[in-house]
Structure formats: structure tokens, C-alpha cells
Amino acid sequence: MKRIYDMFFRPQEVVELRAIGLNGNSSLWKGFSKGIISGYFNNAEALEKAAGLLDSAGASGVYFTLNPVNPALLARAVNRLIVPKNTTQDSDIACIRWFPLDLDPIRPAGISATDEEAQEAICLGDKISVWLENEFCFTRGIRACSGNGMHLLYRLPDLPNNQETHELIVNVLETIIAKFKNDNVDIDSKVTNPSRIWKYYGTTSRKGDSTSERPHRKSFIYAE
Known part of the structure; x- marks a missing residue:
């Protein structure tokens, strides 16, 4: 299957990756999380890897901005994960x-x-x-x-x-x-x-406890 980036974005377009339900410190991201992790990506391989790591860490959900964002936002966290001060707003969407x-x-x-x-x-x-x-x-x-x-x-x-x-x-x-x-x-x-933001396909939806x-x-x- 094509990578998510390749299906939804053109080369070098910028997308925000966001995860919820992860707390504390981790080698995966910079900062102390109170539930939200974010990063901006224009590299398909880096995006795919980051989404997989967040899912493996037990995120409640891993999401991406469905529409491409203003390229300037890449500078918030270039192909890496952080505890964000800001996330993508409606006015930040390129199209x-x-x-x-x-x-x-x-x-x-x-x-x-x-x-x-x-x-x-x-x-x-x-x-x-x-x-x-x-x-x-x-x-x-x-x-x-x-x-x-x-x-x-x-x-x-x-x-x-x-x-x-x-x-x-x-x-x-x-x-x-x-x-x-x-x-x-x-x-x-x-x-x-x-x-x-939209479900990053291939990641797990975790609501409540998993039961049979x-x-x-x-x-x-x-x-x-």
C-alpha cells in the first residue's frame, strides 16, 4: 500500500502529525507531554516512522492534517516530534x-x-x-x-x-x-x-479498555 504521505500530499508539502493520550517524557519527543504530541513533516519516510512509533507507544489516536498546511509551519518541528505550544489552525491551511x-x-x-x-x-x-x-x-x-x-x-x-x-x-x-x-x-x-485532523491509517484507535x-x-x- 502507498504511504499516507504519498496518497494525500505532493512532494515537499507540509503536514502536521498529532497524537493524543501520551504523557510525560520520552525519547520519542521533546518536552514533557500532558497529552498531545505534534510534529511537522515534509518527508514521507520520517512521517511514516513517527506515526508508527507514536502508535507503538500506546497513543489513544494518531492523526494528520487532511489538507496541506502553510510550509512555514515546518519550522515549528522539522520532521520530528515535540510537545507543541501551537498546533495547526484553520487559517494555516494552504488549500x-x-x-x-x-x-x-x-x-x-x-x-x-x-x-x-x-x-x-x-x-x-x-x-x-x-x-x-x-x-x-x-x-x-x-x-x-x-x-x-x-x-x-x-x-x-x-x-x-x-x-x-x-x-x-x-x-x-x-x-x-x-x-x-x-x-x-x-x-x-x-x-x-x-x-x-484525520486518523492516520495503520494506527490503532484506543477508546476505553480493549475487550473481546x-x-x-x-x-x-x-x-x-
């Missing part, structure tokens, strides 16, 4: 490249999904993708497992990071939610901000 959908089974907070709950999200994702791709001629999107639910990602032409683009994406998402909302799966309405019924699962991109 809007992706239309994301995050489908998560409805369940009590702070726990992983059961296999049956996760399947509900997959089934809804399949219905939405058929509707978008057949009825509206969306180019086939990326389909992925978030660890608990399903992700759909649709490539856009690189759009300007402005109010017009934001309103367009919000309107499309609201239309999808209105058509497909149900009692079992939440279609996240908060994924439209430009600096949205509600296990921690690795995220992954479905094979075409």
Missing part, C-alpha cells in the same frame, strides 16, 4: 483538497464499537458512496476503516481556503446528513473545518 465523511456507530462515549456496530457504519457508508458516485458522478472515493466506523474521502481540485469553499462543503455535508441520518450511525457534522466485545482496532484503507 482544501478533500471532502471527508466520518461515520461512527452511536454508542456510549469513551468505548470502542462492537463488530456489529462497526458493520452498521460500513453499510451506511456503502449506501452514501453509491449515491454520490452514481447519482452525482463523484469520482470514486477512498474507503477506510477508522477503527470503529467508516471513512469516505473524496478528492477535490485544490480549492481556496475561503468562506465560499467552506459553505460549499458544509452544504453538501448537510444534504448527505439530511438524506442518510439514522438512529444507529452518526455522520459527523464537524469535519468541515479546514484544519481537521469492544476491541481496539487498527485503522486501514480498504483495497480497491
Whole structure:
């Protein structure tokens, strides 16, 4: 499978990698962490290695900025991990490249999904993708497992990071939610901000304790 950087970014573009749920000192990062680790990367190999190390260290979640960030932000932590004073803001995004959908089974907070709950999200994702791709001629999107639910990602032409683009994406998402909302799966309405962080595929989603019924699962991109 292609590396995440190669799938989502062009050579030398900058992405923030961010992990939550790691505390204290470590040889992996600079500073004393109170829960958040961050770094900025324009090197695919360094990004992949850092994400793997954070996952192996037991991060609750490892994420990346879905859209490329202002190249100047690389200077905050050049292809390395730190305890951040600042993280990426909406105004730091260079362009809007992706239309994301995050489908998560409805369940009590702070726990992983059961296999049956996760399947509900997959089934809804399949219905939405058929509707978008057949009825509206969306180019086939990326389909992925978030660890608990399903992700759909649709490539856009690189759009300007402005109010017009934001309103367009919000309107499309609201239309999808209105058509497909149900009692079992939440279609996240908060994924439209430009600096949205997204699950780094290949890393583990850790919510609560891992049990036989509600296990921690690795995220992954479905094979075409």
C-alpha cells in the first residue's frame, strides 16, 4: 500500500502529525507531554516512522492534517516530534483538497464499537458512496476503516481556503446528513473545518479498555 504521505500530499508539502493520550517524557519527543504530541513533516519516510512509533507507544489516536498546511509551519518541528505550544489552525491551511465523511456507530462515549456496530457504519457508508458516485458522478472515493466506523474521502481540485469553499462543503455535508441520518450511525457534522485532523491509517484507535466485545482496532484503507 502507498504511504499516507504519498496518497494525500505532493512532494515537499507540509503536514502536521498529532497524537493524543501520551504523557510525560520520552525519547520519542521533546518536552514533557500532558497529552498531545505534534510534529511537522515534509518527508514521507520520517512521517511514516513517527506515526508508527507514536502508535507503538500506546497513543489513544494518531492523526494528520487532511489538507496541506502553510510550509512555514515546518519550522515549528522539522520532521520530528515535540510537545507543541501551537498546533495547526484553520487559517494555516494552504488549500482544501478533500471532502471527508466520518461515520461512527452511536454508542456510549469513551468505548470502542462492537463488530456489529462497526458493520452498521460500513453499510451506511456503502449506501452514501453509491449515491454520490452514481447519482452525482463523484469520482470514486477512498474507503477506510477508522477503527470503529467508516471513512469516505473524496478528492477535490485544490480549492481556496475561503468562506465560499467552506459553505460549499458544509452544504453538501448537510444534504448527505439530511438524506442518510439514522438512529444507529452518526455522520459527523464537524469535519468541515479546514484544519481537521484525520486518523492516520495503520494506527490503532484506543477508546476505553480493549475487550473481546469492544476491541481496539487498527485503522486501514480498504483495497480497491
